[in-house]
Amino acid sequence: xxxxxxFFDGKPSLFQNIPVRARCLALLREFFTxxxxxxxxxxxxxxxxxxxTHLAAMPVSCMNRTMxxxxxxxxxxxxxxxxxFDRVFQxxxxxxxxxxxxxxxxxxxxxxxxxxxxxxxxxxxxxxxLLRHVAMGIGGRLEFPGIEGVRGPISLENDFRRVTMVQAFxxxxxxxxxxxxxxxxxxxxxxxxxxxxxxxxxxxxxxxPADQASLARKKPEDxxxxxxxxxxxxxxxxxxxxxxxxxxxxxxERCRIDLAERARLGLPQYPIDExxxxxxxxxxxxxxxxxxxxxxLVMLACGARTIRxxxxxxxxxx
Amino acid sequence: xxxxxxxxxxxKITMDGYPWEVVxxxxxxxxxxxxxxxxxxxxxxxxxxxxxxxxxxxxxxECDLEEHVGQYMYSDGENYFFMNQESYEQISIxxxxxxxxxxxxxxxxxxxxxxxEGVPMNVALKTFLEAEIVYTEPGMKGDTATGGSKPxxxxxxxxxxxxxxxxxxxxxKVDTRDGSYVERVKK
Numbered sequence: 428x429x430x431x432x433x434f435f436d437g438k439p440s441l442f443q444n445i446p447v448r449a450r451c452l453a454l455l456r457e458f459f460t461x462x463x464x465x466x467x468x469x470x471x472x473x474x475x476x477x478x479x480t481h482l483a484a485m486p487v488s489c490m491n492r493t494m495x496x497x498x499x500x501x502x503x504x505x506x507x508x509x510x511x512f513d514r515v516f517q518x519x520x521x522x523x524x525x526x527x528x529x530x531x532x533x534x535x536x537x538x539x540x541x542x543x544x545x546x547x548x549x550x551x552x553x554x555x556x557l558l559r560h561v562a563m564g565i566g567g568r569l570e571f572p573g574i575e576g577v578r579g580p581i582s583l584e585n586d587f588r589r590v591t592m593v594q595a596f597x598x599x600x601x602x603x604x605x606x607x608x609x610x611x612x613x614x615x616x617x618x619x620x621x622x623x624x625x626x627x628x629x630x631x632x633x634x635x636p637a638d639q640a641s642l643a644r645k646k647p648e649d650x651x652x653x654x655x656x657x658x659x660x661x662x663x664x665x666x667x668x669x670x671x672x673x674x675x676x677x678x679x680e681r682c683r684i685d686l687a688e689r690a691r692l693g694l695p696q697y698p699i700d701e702x703x704x705x706x707x708x709x710x711x712x713x714x715x716x717x718x719x720x721x722x723x724l725v726m727l728a729c730g731a732r733t734i735r736x737x738x739x740x741x742x743x744x745x
Numbered sequence: 746x747x748x749x750x751x752x753x754x755x756x757k758i759t760m761d762g763y764p765w766e767v768v769x770x771x772x773x774x775x776x777x778x779x780x781x782x783x784x785x786x787x788x789x790x791x792x793x794x795x796x797x798x799x800x801x802x803x804x805x806x807e808c809d810l811e812e813h814v815g816q817y818m819y820s821d822g823e824n825y826f827f828m829n830q831e832s833y834e835q836i837s838i839x840x841x842x843x844x845x846x847x848x849x850x851x852x853x854x855x856x857x858x859x860x861x862e863g864v865p866m867n868v869a870l871k872t873f874l875e876a877e878i879v880y881t882e883p884g885m886k887g888d889t890a891t892g893g894s895k896p897x898x899x900x901x902x903x904x905x906x907x908x909x910x911x912x913x914x915x916x917x918k919v920d921t922r923d924g925s926y927v928e929r930v931k932k
Contacts, residue, residue, distance in 0.1 A: 481774070481777060481780065482777075525780070526772065526774060526780070528772025529771050530773075609778070609779075610800070613775050613800075616775035616778060617774075617775060617781045617783060617798050618798055620775075621773065657776050664775070664776050
C-alpha cells in the first residue's frame, strides 16, 4: 500500500466526517449571511502575531523581512470594524506552534465574528444560535451526539448558562480566583473546569479577573473583572470572546506586561502591531467579537473523539 | 529528570515515593493560558491509577526500576529465594512482598521481579499455572452444566474455587493473578 492512502485507510471515520465538515461550513456561512454579516478575508502572513505570553508564532520570511503566520485574525477584523463595517465574519487558518494533542493541531481553522455597538452578551447570543443552527442542519435536532465511553449527548434545548468565574470556582468548592495567580487559575482550568463545565449542555464561563482580560475591556460596573467569555461544550473549549478593549494606553500597558513575562520566560519577543495601536488611538467603535475553533465544532457535530478525526491531513501528515 | 516533552505512553517516573507508569497523556491548554500535559499514571506497586497535570517546563523524576527474570528455588518461610536468570545471583524476597501469590509458586517457575530503588517491590508469576488437585470433596456425577463451586486445594498450597465436577487427582489451570479456576486439563 502506498504511503498516501495508508493514512486514510487507518481512519475510516474521515470518510464520514469530511462531508460533515463541509456541511458545517456551509451552515455557518448561511447563518452569518442571513444575519447581515459580511464575510471577509485578512492576511495569513502578518507583521505581528500578537504578544500574549503563551502564544508561539511561526515566523516566515517575506520580502526579506521576518513576518509571522497569523495566530488569530482579530487585529485585522477589528480594523475592519473601525473603518465602518457593522458586522463581519471570517473562516481562516490560524497557526500556533507547539500545540498538538487530541484537541489541538498547530494549523487549525478559526471562525471569528465581530459586531459593532454591542457587548459580549450579543456575541454569546450569536454563539448559542449558531450551535443550534449547525446541530439542526446536521442531525435535525437540538443536540450534538454523544461519544461512546467518553460523554453523553450535548443538549442545546435550553439557553446556555452564563456562569462567572467566581461562581464556577465556588461551585467547585475552590477559593476565589482573585486570590490566585494566573498559573494557579490555569491549573484549576485544566484540573477542574474542563470536567465541570459544558458536560451536558454548553456553558459560558464569563467575567475573568482583570489580569486575565487578554483583549477584553474591563466591566464598566466592576473593573475587577473583564468582559471575556469562553464557551465550554462537551469537554471542549469552543470559543473565546470579548467586549473589545478600545483604550490604546491600556492595550499598550497589557502588551508591556506580556512582553516582560515573555522575556522572563525566555520566549521570543514579537513586535507590537503599530497600525492596530494607531487605530485604537483614532478611536475604535464599541464592539465585541469571538473566535471559535471550527475543527472542534466539527468534532462536536460528528461526535469525534480527537481533532485528527476531522482533519484530513493533520500536521504530521501534512 | 524528564521534561514534559519526554512524556509518552510507557514512561516510568517516580512520584510521592512510588514508581508510576504513564498509561495515557494529553496536551491541554486553557484558552490563551499555560500549556499542560495531563497524564494518567498507574502505580506499579499498588495498581492504583490517577490523573496528574504537569505544567510545560515542569520536571518529572526518573524512575530507578529494574526488571529481572527470577527462577523460584525455595522458601524458608520468611523469605523466598529466586535465581536471577541473567546474573545467576540469588534474590531474596520477603513473604510480605509476595502475599497470597506465594501459594501459587512452584519450583523452577520463572517470575518477573520488579526492583524499585534497589528493593524488590513486586513479583509477577507466570499468569497460568497447571496444578494437581490434592484435596476436594467428591463432586456429583454428571453435574457439568449447572453452576456451583466448591473449594479445592492444589499442590502448591493454594485453595481454589472449582466447579463441582472436579475431583481429587485432576489437573486444572489456574489464573495466578486472582487465583481463579480456568479449566480442567488432561495430564
